[in-house]
Amino acid sequence: MTNDIFDEIDPPQRLLMGPGPVNAHPRVLRAMSAQLLGQFDPEFTAYMNETMALYRRVFETENRWTFLIDGTSRAGIEAALISVLEPGDNIVIPNFGRFGLLLTEIAQRCGAVVTTVDAEWGTVVALEAIEEAVARVKPRLVACVHGDTSTTMAQPLEGIGEICRRYDALFYVDATATLGGMSLPVDKLGIDIVTAGLQKCLGGPSGSAPITISDRAAERIFSRRHVEKGIAPAGLVGGNAPRIASNYFDLAMIMDYWSEKRLNHHTEATTMLYGARECARIVLQEGLEARYTRHALASRAMVAGLEAMGLTLFGDISNKMSNVTGIEIPVGIDGEHVRARMRLDFEIEIGSSFGPLQGRIWRIGAMGYNCRKHNVLITLNALECVLRGEGFKLPSGSAADAALAVYAASETSA
Amino acid sequence: MTNDIFDEIDPPQRLLMGPGPVNAHPRVLRAMSAQLLGQFDPEFTAYMNETMALYRRVFETENRWTFLIDGTSRAGIEAALISVLEPGDNIVIPNFGRFGLLLTEIAQRCGAVVTTVDAEWGTVVALEAIEEAVARVKPRLVACVHGDTSTTMAQPLEGIGEICRRYDALFYVDATATLGGMSLPVDKLGIDIVTAGLQKCLGGPSGSAPITISDRAAERIFSRRHVEKGIAPAGLVGGNAPRIASNYFDLAMIMDYWSEKRLNHHTEATTMLYGARECARIVLQEGLEARYTRHALASRAMVAGLEAMGLTLFGDISNKMSNVTGIEIPVGIDGEHVRARMRLDFEIEIGSSFGPLQGRIWRIGAMGYNCRKHNVLITLNALECVLRGEGFKLPSGSAADAALAVYAASETSA
Numbered sequence: 001m002t003n004d005i006f007d008e009i010d011p012p013q014r015l016l017m018g019p020g021p022v023n024a025h026p027r028v029l030r031a032m033s034a035q036l037l038g039q040f041d042p043e044f045t046a047y048m049n050e051t052m053a054l055y056r057r058v059f060e061t062e063n064r065w066t067f068l069i070d071g072t073s074r075a076g077i078e079a080a081l082i083s084v085l086e087p088g089d090n091i092v093i094p095n096f097g098r099f100g101l102l103l104t105e106i107a108q109r110c111g112a113v114v115t116t117v118d119a120e121w122g123t124v125v126a127l128e129a130i131e132e133a134v135a136r137v138k139p140r141l142v143a144c145v146h147g148d149t150s151t152t153m154a155q156p157l158e159g160i161g162e163i164c165r166r167y168d169a170l171f172y173v174d175a176t177a178t179l180g181g182m183s184l185p186v187d188k189l190g191i192d193i194v195t196a197g198l199q200k201c202l203g204g205p206s207g208s209a210p211i212t213i214s215d216r217a218a219e220r221i222f223s224r225r226h227v228e229k230g231i232a233p234a235g236l237v238g239g240n241a242p243r244i245a246s247n248y249f250d251l252a253m254i255m256d257y258w259s260e261k262r263l264n265h266h267t268e269a270t271t272m273l274y275g276a277r278e279c280a281r282i283v284l285q286e287g288l289e290a291r292y293t294r295h296a297l298a299s300r301a302m303v304a305g306l307e308a309m310g311l312t313l314f315g316d317i318s319n320k321m322s323n324v325t326g327i328e329i330p331v332g333i334d335g336e337h338v339r340a341r342m343r344l345d346f347e348i349e350i351g352s353s354f355g356p357l358q359g360r361i362w363r364i365g366a367m368g369y370n371c372r373k374h375n376v377l378i379t380l381n382a383l384e385c386v387l388r389g390e391g392f393k394l395p396s397g398s399a400a401d402a403a404l405a406v407y408a409a410s411e412t413s414a
Numbered sequence: 415m416t417n418d419i420f421d422e423i424d425p426p427q428r429l430l431m432g433p434g435p436v437n438a439h440p441r442v443l444r445a446m447s448a449q450l451l452g453q454f455d456p457e458f459t460a461y462m463n464e465t466m467a468l469y470r471r472v473f474e475t476e477n478r479w480t481f482l483i484d485g486t487s488r489a490g491i492e493a494a495l496i497s498v499l500e501p502g503d504n505i506v507i508p509n510f511g512r513f514g515l516l517l518t519e520i521a522q523r524c525g526a527v528v529t530t531v532d533a534e535w536g537t538v539v540a541l542e543a544i545e546e547a548v549a550r551v552k553p554r555l556v557a558c559v560h561g562d563t564s565t566t567m568a569q570p571l572e573g574i575g576e577i578c579r580r581y582d583a584l585f586y587v588d589a590t591a592t593l594g595g596m597s598l599p600v601d602k603l604g605i606d607i608v609t610a611g612l613q614k615c616l617g618g619p620s621g622s623a624p625i626t627i628s629d630r631a632a633e634r635i636f637s638r639r640h641v642e643k644g645i646a647p648a649g650l651v652g653g654n655a656p657r658i659a660s661n662y663f664d665l666a667m668i669m670d671y672w673s674e675k676r677l678n679h680h681t682e683a684t685t686m687l688y689g690a691r692e693c694a695r696i697v698l699q700e701g702l703e704a705r706y707t708r709h710a711l712a713s714r715a716m717v718a719g720l721e722a723m724g725l726t727l728f729g730d731i732s733n734k735m736s737n738v739t740g741i742e743i744p745v746g747i748d749g750e751h752v753r754a755r756m757r758l759d760f761e762i763e764i765g766s767s768f769g770p771l772q773g774r775i776w777r778i779g780a781m782g783y784n785c786r787k788h789n790v791l792i793t794l795n796a797l798e799c800v801l802r803g804e805g806f807k808l809p810s811g812s813a814a815d816a817a818l819a820v821y822a823a824s825e826t827s828a
Contacts, residue, residue, distance in 0.1 A: 005694075005698045006467075006468070006691075008692075009445045009461070009692065011451050011457060013449075014449075014452070014455065014457075016450065016451070016452055018452055021452060021453065021681055021684065023449055024450050024685075029446075029685070030447060032446050032685060033443045034424070034443070035437055035438065036425070036435055036437055036438050036613075036619055037426075038430055038435060039435065039620075043426055043428075044425075050420045054420070070485055070486050070489070070621060071484055071489060071662065071683075072484050072682075072683055073680075073681070074661070074662050074680045075485060075489075075662050075680070078660065078662045082660075098644030099644070101643045101644035105643060106661045109660060109661055197681070199681055199684075205686075206453075206681040206682065206683045206684060207484060207621060207683030207684075207685060207686045229518070229519060230513070230516055230564065230768055230769050231769055243523060245659060246492065246660060247492060247516070247519060248485065248488050248489050248492045249662075266485075266486040266489070266620070267486055267487070267488075267620040268620065269620045269621030269686075270435065270613075270619045270620060271443070271686075271689070272619075272621050272683075272685075272686065274423045275685070277420075277423065278422075281420065284419045285419060349452045354645045355643075355644050
């Protein structure tokens with residue numbers, strides 16, 4: 001009976017330098033090995049409240065409604081869209097990559113009428129084009145990806161919140177790939193809902209989606225509140241507006257669960273909450289500014305190293321995410337073979353991309369726990385070695401030196 | 415900056431003897447502290463495939479489509495219902511507690527036309543009544559909770575699968591509270607889709623939902639397959655039938671992700687997968703029959719102890735779940751005060767219930783890792799002590815003795 005149940009979990013010692021997931025901070029994994037508590041235990045609800053307080057600071061917001069969705073980052077996106085949109089609602093989506101298309105398709109499944117404002121992959125969307133679309137469509141919601149890892153571009157968010165307020169639209173941002181790595185002052189930017197995931201710059205495992213919701217978005221969501229029949233006191237079942245099309249992603253119910261009412265919804269994913277809470281503690285102990293600086297510095301060092309190798313970076317570098325870099329696969333080089341050698345010889349994972357960019361670019365990340373000088377240098381040296389082996393002509397040794405020079409300059413200027 | 419980020423996770427040493435979640439097996443928590451892998455790493459996809467193989471054995475099925483949904487048990491329920499049902503479809507739901515009502519409300523949000531076959535809380539639904547409804551309504555789906563923890567009743571499932579096949583309906587079972595604790599031979603019972611959660615008899619944390627899907631259910635689901643535009647090769651975007659209303663819970667997409675195609679959907683929740691895999695290994699190492707016997711024995715011992723105390727059990731005991739027992743709160747006793755004393759004096763959690771049973775019954779569980787003789791005895795002794803303190807007249811010492819006698823008899827007969 002025991003000979004065919006496979007071995008214990010024992011992953012290889014792999015350095016994850018792709019677009020995420022990345023290695024988790026060991027403190028996060030240790031926190032997740034703590035024993036469980038009942039979901040209504042005062043000790044556990046205190047952990048829930050502390051998690052809310054911590055993520056308010058990570059999101060730089062005063063929003064009361066700041067909590068976790070129990071699923072991957074994609075679950076957070078769907079919860080936000082389905083709880084705001086009802087069939088027939090208009091939505092405007094700045095679209096510059098695969099995750100803009102994901103917002104589009106989730107919104108379509110909500111029955112919304114989607115207007116995209118498209119930019120070529122590798123660029124971002126002009127603010128004027130967004131304003132033009134919002135003025136024309138008068139949408140209920142504007143939904144935008146902050147950093148779209150498929151292209152490595154980060155959409156500048158300044159000004160969009162102001163446009164949304166002017167035209168009475170809500171503003172949603174998918175910050176899955178940037179929260180904790182790039183500046184995202186939610187209140188200052190006038191964003192109404194932001195969702196994220198742990199597996200990128202926050203340095204935890206996929207499976208929990210932090211979310212923050214402004215009061216005016218909460219008002220919209222609560223206008224569709226319904227209480228489950230099985231737990232409702234008499235007279236409390238119905239709501240006034242059309243019911244949200246999902247129970248699991250019904251933010252009104254989830255907010256009732258995270259509020260003092262503690263109305264039972266799902267059973268909170270205890271271990272993921274322990275992990276999400278520890279991710280936020282680590283971010284805040286380092287400090288947001290220090291963290292953003294660390295990611296930006298690693299990005300400059302990585303870019304310098306890659307360019308010194310004679311590689312061409314992908315897209316509009318002035319709008320590149322600081323935690324991921326796209327590289328054009330040189331003509332005559334087999335991109336997947338390079339990725340395999342990186343993994344097999346060096347135990348380093350780097351990424352490919354999706355759709356039109358599949359086989360055209362690699363994506364190298366340096367984020368969260370892995371965003372450190374030695375990982376940048378190790379990865380550059382490994383890539384140089386692998387490319388040399390593939391017959392790519394490059395000046396040996398120059399990549400790491402260029403990256404080191406960036407770090408040295410930052411230490412001098414500091 | 416570091417003085418207001420709260421302390422490390424350090425839960426009290428609490429014994430969770432409610433209706434779940436319960437304490438996780440320490441091996442599960444250790445497995446979850448392993449470092450992460452990229453979602454398309456061969457080592458990680460091997461863990462995914464092993465997880466599929468392990469859960470086939472836990473579900474006692476040959477179903478190829480046996481995997482995990484990244485969310486709590488409720489996420490598994492919604493994924494099953496929304497991927498099968500389209501607006502206007504008929505569904506029949508045997509309804510005998512809060513979680514039958516949950517199935518009802520999720521199905522309604524899918525736009526389905528719901529016919530319930532109701533039984534009073536504390537009883538189960540007669541097979542004839544189910545057949546009558548199925549014959550009358552000719553539903554696309556029959557959806558039934560196996561063990562409804564709100565009432566502690568377990569619906570007998572024998573015969574329902576056969577009825578569903580006769581009337582060409584699919585058969586879904588929510589086994590959140592029973593999988594790994596009560597017998598559920600999926601193929602033998604003719605069930606098409608079963609979902610569960612880790613936090614009950616499987617002895618893990620909430621946050622991952624094992625699911626198994628028969629070929630005929632998969633055919634229905636794949637008839638609505640759509641590939642995301644951002645990752646689709648040309649010509650592969652569209653599907654033939656109305657798109658499933660959720661992206662996150664679109665089982666066709668999730669199956670493409672768990673298949674050899676490995677089409678990207680969400681980023682698999684690595685740490686929860688490690689935990690789910692370890693739960694299944696532990697279940698299979700013990701053996702399914704041994705495990706069911708252990709739960710049934712603890713149930714008999716718990717019942718004997720509670721009755722020896724002079725307490726009245728709730729509902730139709732012949733259909734009681736083996737892992738949870740409902741107890742009528744005696745007249746004149748403050749149920750919440752008893753629960754608080756159990757927690758504060760003994761560090762033991764027991765449950766109350768929902769809706770009409772709130773304040774009327776306690777629920778005591780003995781399941782998964784906690785389903786052991788000493789936990790049954792410790793809990794009975796603690797409850798006796800607390801009830802004595804509340805002025806409830808009982809024969810001191812008889813509860814644990816009665817439970818011990820049940821265990822002794824089982825050892826003699828073994």
